[in-house]
Amino acid sequence: MTKDPVCGMMVDVKTAPAKVEYKGRTFYFCSTGCKSFFQENPEKYAKDEMTGHQGHH
Numbered sequence: 001m002t003k004d005p006v007c008g009m010m011v012d013v014k015t016a017p018a019k020v021e022y023k024g025r026t027f028y029f030c031s032t033g034c035k036s037f038f039q040e041n042p043e044k045y046a047k048d049e050m051t052g053h054q055g056h057h
């Protein structure tokens with residue numbers, strides 16, 4: 001499981017309907033809609049995902 005960086009939902013990497021590779025990392029999304037949001041502003045969402053690792057694991 002990984003987190004959809006756009007809406008914050010947990011997504012199963014095996015069944016995720018959409019994914020994007022960005023800067024060497026793969027991001028998974030709950031829907032193609034969230035993927036579109038990410039692609040419009042990848043910098044914002046990728047950064048958010050990277051700093052969001054402190055509270056939980």
Ligand SMILES: [Zn+2]
Binds near residue numbers: 006007008009031034
């Ligand atoms: Zn989503």
